[in-house]
Amino acid sequence: xxxxxxxxxxxxxxxxxxxxxxxxxxxxxxxxxxxxxxxxxxxxxxxxxxxxxxxxxxxxxxxxxxxxxxxxxxxxxxxxxxxxxxxxxxxxxxxxxxxxxxxxxxxxxxxxxxxxxxxxxxxxxxxxxxxxxxxxxxxxxxxxxxxxxxxxxxxxxxxxxxxxxxxxxxxxxxxxxxxxxxxxxxxxxxxxxxxxxxxxxxxxxxxxxxxxxxxxxxxxxxxxxxxxxxxxxxxxxxxxxxxxxxxxxxxxxxxxxxxxxxxxxxxxxxxxxxxxxxxxxxxxxxxxxxxxxxxxxxxxxxxxxxxxxxxxxxxxxxxxxxxxxxxxxxxxxxxxxxxxxxxxxxxxxxxxxxxxxxxxxxxxxxxxxxxxxxxxxxxxxxxxxxxxxxxxxxxxxxxxxxxxxxxxxxxxxxxxxxxxxxxxxxxxxxxxxxxxxxxxxxxxxxxxxxxxxxxxxxxxxxxxxxxxxxxx
Amino acid sequence: xxxxxxxxxxxxxxxxxxxxxxxxxxxxxxxxxxxxxxxxxxxxxxxxxxxxxxxxxxxxxxxxxxxxxxxxxxxxxxxxxxxxxxxxxxxxxxxxxxxxxxxxxxxxxxxxxxxxxxxxxxxxxxxxxxxxxxxxxxxxxxxxxxxxxxxxxxxxxxxxxxxxxxxxxxxxxxxxxxxxxxxxxxxxxxxxxxxxxxxxxxxxxxxxxxxxxxxxxxxxxxxxxxxxxxxxxxxxxxxxxxxxxxxxxxxxxxxxxxxxxxxxxxxxxxxxxxxxxxxxxxxxxxxxxxxxxxxxxxxxxxxxxxxxxxxxxxxxxxxxxxxxxxxxxxxxxxxxxxxxxxxxxxxxxxxxxxxxxxxxxxxxxxxxxxxxxxxxxxxxxxxxxxxxxxxxxxxxxxxxxxxxxxxxxxxxxxxxxxxxxxxxxxxxxxxxxxxxxxxxxxxxxxxxxxxxxxxxxxxxxxxxxxxxxxxx
Numbered sequence: 001x002x003x004x005x006x007x008x009x010x011x012x013x014x015x016x017x018x019x020x021x022x023x024x025x026x027x028x029x030x031x032x033x034x035x036x037x038x039x040x041x042x043x044x045x046x047x048x049x050x051x052x053x054x055x056x057x058x059x060x061x062x063x064x065x066x067x068x069x070x071x072x073x074x075x076x077x078x079x080x081x082x083x084x085x086x087x088x089x090x091x092x093x094x095x096x097x098x099x100x101x102x103x104x105x106x107x108x109x110x111x112x113x114x115x116x117x118x119x120x121x122x123x124x125x126x127x128x129x130x131x132x133x134x135x136x137x138x139x140x141x142x143x144x145x146x147x148x149x150x151x152x153x154x155x156x157x158x159x160x161x162x163x164x165x166x167x168x169x170x171x172x173x174x175x176x177x178x179x180x181x182x183x184x185x186x187x188x189x190x191x192x193x194x195x196x197x198x199x200x201x202x203x204x205x206x207x208x209x210x211x212x213x214x215x216x217x218x219x220x221x222x223x224x225x226x227x228x229x230x231x232x233x234x235x236x237x238x239x240x241x242x243x244x245x246x247x248x249x250x251x252x253x254x255x256x257x258x259x260x261x262x263x264x265x266x267x268x269x270x271x272x273x274x275x276x277x278x279x280x281x282x283x284x285x286x287x288x289x290x291x292x293x294x295x296x297x298x299x300x301x302x303x304x305x306x307x308x309x310x311x312x313x314x315x316x317x318x319x320x321x322x323x324x325x326x327x328x329x330x331x332x333x334x335x336x337x338x339x340x341x342x343x344x345x346x347x348x349x350x351x352x353x354x355x356x357x358x359x360x361x362x363x364x365x366x367x368x369x370x371x372x373x374x375x376x377x378x379x380x381x382x383x384x385x386x387x388x389x390x391x392x393x394x395x396x397x398x399x400x401x402x403x404x405x406x407x408x409x410x411x412x413x414x415x416x417x418x419x420x421x422x423x424x425x426x427x428x429x430x431x432x433x434x435x436x437x438x439x440x441x442x443x444x445x446x447x448x449x450x451x452x453x454x455x456x457x458x459x460x461x462x463x464x465x466x467x468x469x470x471x472x
Numbered sequence: 473x474x475x476x477x478x479x480x481x482x483x484x485x486x487x488x489x490x491x492x493x494x495x496x497x498x499x500x501x502x503x504x505x506x507x508x509x510x511x512x513x514x515x516x517x518x519x520x521x522x523x524x525x526x527x528x529x530x531x532x533x534x535x536x537x538x539x540x541x542x543x544x545x546x547x548x549x550x551x552x553x554x555x556x557x558x559x560x561x562x563x564x565x566x567x568x569x570x571x572x573x574x575x576x577x578x579x580x581x582x583x584x585x586x587x588x589x590x591x592x593x594x595x596x597x598x599x600x601x602x603x604x605x606x607x608x609x610x611x612x613x614x615x616x617x618x619x620x621x622x623x624x625x626x627x628x629x630x631x632x633x634x635x636x637x638x639x640x641x642x643x644x645x646x647x648x649x650x651x652x653x654x655x656x657x658x659x660x661x662x663x664x665x666x667x668x669x670x671x672x673x674x675x676x677x678x679x680x681x682x683x684x685x686x687x688x689x690x691x692x693x694x695x696x697x698x699x700x701x702x703x704x705x706x707x708x709x710x711x712x713x714x715x716x717x718x719x720x721x722x723x724x725x726x727x728x729x730x731x732x733x734x735x736x737x738x739x740x741x742x743x744x745x746x747x748x749x750x751x752x753x754x755x756x757x758x759x760x761x762x763x764x765x766x767x768x769x770x771x772x773x774x775x776x777x778x779x780x781x782x783x784x785x786x787x788x789x790x791x792x793x794x795x796x797x798x799x800x801x802x803x804x805x806x807x808x809x810x811x812x813x814x815x816x817x818x819x820x821x822x823x824x825x826x827x828x829x830x831x832x833x834x835x836x837x838x839x840x841x842x843x844x845x846x847x848x849x850x851x852x853x854x855x856x857x858x859x860x861x862x863x864x865x866x867x868x869x870x871x872x873x874x875x876x877x878x879x880x881x882x883x884x885x886x887x888x889x890x891x892x893x894x895x896x897x898x899x900x901x902x903x904x905x906x907x908x909x910x911x912x913x914x915x916x917x918x919x920x921x922x923x924x925x926x927x928x929x930x931x932x933x934x935x936x937x938x939x940x941x942x943x944x
Contacts, residue, residue: 104711104825105824149664151658155657155658156657160658172917176917177917179917183824184823184898186822186899187822187897188621188623188898189910189914190940190941191671191922191941196664196668199664204663216719217715236576238576239576243688243761244762244763246691246720246765247761248718248762288718289717290715290717291716350658352577352579354577421654423656423658425659426660427658428660430660442662445644445648446650446652446662446665449650449929450663453663453925456924457921468662468663
């Protein structure tokens with residue numbers, strides 16, 4: 001159904017005039033899309049102030065048969081928050097209160113619209129640590145992180161967003177509120193409803209609040225950049241680091257030589273500290289809340305052993321917080337650095353950790369055979385088996401001509417990933433970008449189960465339709 | 473529908489004669505129930521050898537309209553594996569192979585019928601550690617652990633069974649097989665289907681295989697029994713232990729004086745090591761995979777600090793593996809020791825960790841007011857906020873007269889738990905024992921969502937009907 005003036009009046013009566021945006025300039029930030037692949041079209045953005053208002057808006061939309069695109073910080077990379085001209089964007093941005101903290105229970109209860117970085121700071125204030133950390137953390141909202149089950153750099157030790165959530169409050173597609181806002185480590189009183197909404201990308205309901213786990217505050221952190229000549233050695237290095245450290249490895253990031261070169265070339269303050277070039281680098285971090293743990297001694301003994309084993313061939317240990325920041329700036333700036341080199345065809349894939357070397361070897365050979373001159377720029381969270389297999393265009397090639405190969409390259413890379421029992425969307429989700437791709441690859445039984453759930457929970461099909469799964 | 477001779481012939485044709493048990497003596501172990509609260513009635517037990525046979529049996533049952541009770545080790549405490557005379561028991565016991573291990577990926581892929589203790593040993597062989605541990609581990613099967621999302625003694629550090637599972641293979645209620653057997657740390661390609669089957673108690677499908685997470689093998693473990701005079705100090709002690717140790721606290725078990733007395737009275741080799749009696753004891757364990765971590769020094773410094781703070785008033789540290797075993801024997805033997813003192817009314821509840829002292833204070837006062845002479849015997853996993861609030865009958869009271877108070881006591885305890893935003897079934901599940909109880913306490917929206925899922929996924933209602941949720 002179309003959004004009529006009468007319906008806009010209904011919305012205004014529910015949330016107030018100021019919370020219903022219809023001017024083009026007001027709507028603009030909600031219609032852009034991170035990668036420029038899509039353009040939102042919604043004629044209206046509604047900004048409710050609380051859960052009751054979200055429920056009232058959803059009920060009005062359900063009654064009118066108008067579909068809803070829930071939106072957090074609008075930083076998603078798969079078009080999950082992109083709207084059509086018949087749709088209403090429901091933005092959670094005004095719901096940004098921390099509802100409560102409990103340092104003894106190691107939890108905080110928060111509104112869905114809280115900015116991730118603010119929650120990291122809130123945990124700090126509790127003397128605790130909230131480990132979810134990713135590039136968009138200054139803008140993205142926890143509701144979006146939950147809806148997409150965001151990953152990031154600390155998944156190896158602390159899990160995905162799903163693993164950091166004890167309870168949820170959700171507005172269902174008919175406007176009822178499910179209060180699952182429990183702060184419990186154990187609760188076996190029925191189906192795990194929260195796990196449907198986490199990673200559901202707003203297609204089954206709208207997350208309005210959450211109970212999040214926090215951890216003891218970190219007392220010490222050690223960071224190093226290591227040079228590795230043999231990709232096959234990287235996964236053994238990780239396994240060794242986990243055992244050696246008492247599972248204190250909190251980050252283990254792979255950077256290819258080309259990605260490293262781009263970072264050195266285009267990011268301020270990033271330089272190559274090594275005398276020679278190496279095909280692969282690993283950014284490794286140990287951290288602990290234990291005071292006086294001599295983490296530095298442990299870290300150095302681990303590095304020495306790995307050096308003696310011939311697994312690492314060179315390395316630098318950060319000697320200050322500033323050096324730690326620089327190392328992370330290098331790693332996190334890779335996507336930005338890539339932009340200076342023309343177009344990029346991107347993949348967010350995962351395979352078992354033990355299969356990462358084989359995946360890289362096979363996939364690099366296959367894409368370079370397809371397009372001589374291609375400049376592969378793989379990097380990512382090898383500790384989770386998650387590689388951002390990004391491919392920078394050949395020098396001098398026409399950008400559009402290159403991007404026309406997107407599906408072709410996807411097919412080559414994703415075929416290898418699926419053959420290796422991997423995932424074609426490790427942490428970015430499905431959105432609309434990968435709806436057809438998962439239908440192509442997934443077992444029909446799984447797609448059918450997903451459709452069954454979608455139809456059962458959103459029979460009118462008004463919740464972010466066309467995202468994740470397309471009911472048939 | 474009734475199980476006819478013709479249907480038995482069909483079953484025999486699918487799995488072979490030997491795998492279809494109809495003799496009363498053969499069926500007996502599948503019909504008993506741990507606590508003696510129920511008695512199974514199924515005229516037949518089917519024991520398929522592999523996933524294809526499970527699928528064939530389920531399809532035959534679906535076609536014939538005969539309902540199925542999936543059964544693992546039959547150690548559940550809520551009647552979830554108890555059958556009626558019109559039902560078929562499908563036992564997973566013959567599916568007990570480890571399908572593969574991957575020490576670099578820290579995973580093992582297993583059949584659902586593997587005994588938990590065998591999987592702990594399998595992880596050991598990999599140089600790794602599988603942390604799921606609970607009283608029934610010598611008999612229970614991992615498929616049952618997954619279906620009930622079992623808890624146990626290491627949840628504080630490693631999570632529930634749910635958190636130890638990366639992928640599942642499931643036979644659906646129509647006999648199709650869902651292959652979600654992925655060994656991935658990250659996979660955001662759609663709804664989290666596995667989380668419906670985990671904790672689903674066999675009402676949505678039958679788990680036939682799983683990919684489990686393992687951890688680096690433990691290098692050192694330190695265990696102590698601490699005496700605490702003030703229950704309010706216990707949760708602060710835990711928070712301190714988590715920070716102090718770098719989150720190396722792997723167990724933190726509360727034992728009341730009465731539970732401790734019963735253990736000393738009825739368990740061989742258990743003695744009170746302290747000069748004075750104390751109202752509460754804590755069994756605390758630190759462990760790490762880090763070699764040469766000086767965990768002992770850390771442990772002692774922690775205990776000294778807690779002693780100086782006045783939080784703990786006495787304590788003994790285990791000096792040998794044998795002493796560690798004795799301490800755990802005391803803790804794990806409490807339910808057994810209780811049996812010597814007559815009937816027990818039991819509760820498996822959770823509240824936020826920070827609320828445990830308030831819960832105990834309120835609940836103890838309430839039940840003792842209801843029945844003077846009652847001997848409360850609380851103990852449990854305070855690190856998860858999970859208390860086994862068991863109530864031993866007054867001395868000399870008639871057993872049946874006492875057990876007639878079961879629902880009365882449940883109401884008193886569960887009212888307090890729910891008021892404190894807790895769970896009335898922390899780790900044992902719903903089964904049939906608590907179906908009405910969760911309807912009594914849960915929000916109607918939540919029960920409705922659960923029914924919607926049950927009907928959508930099992931439209932014929934043949935999968936363990938009457939357990940978890942009763943469709944209306």
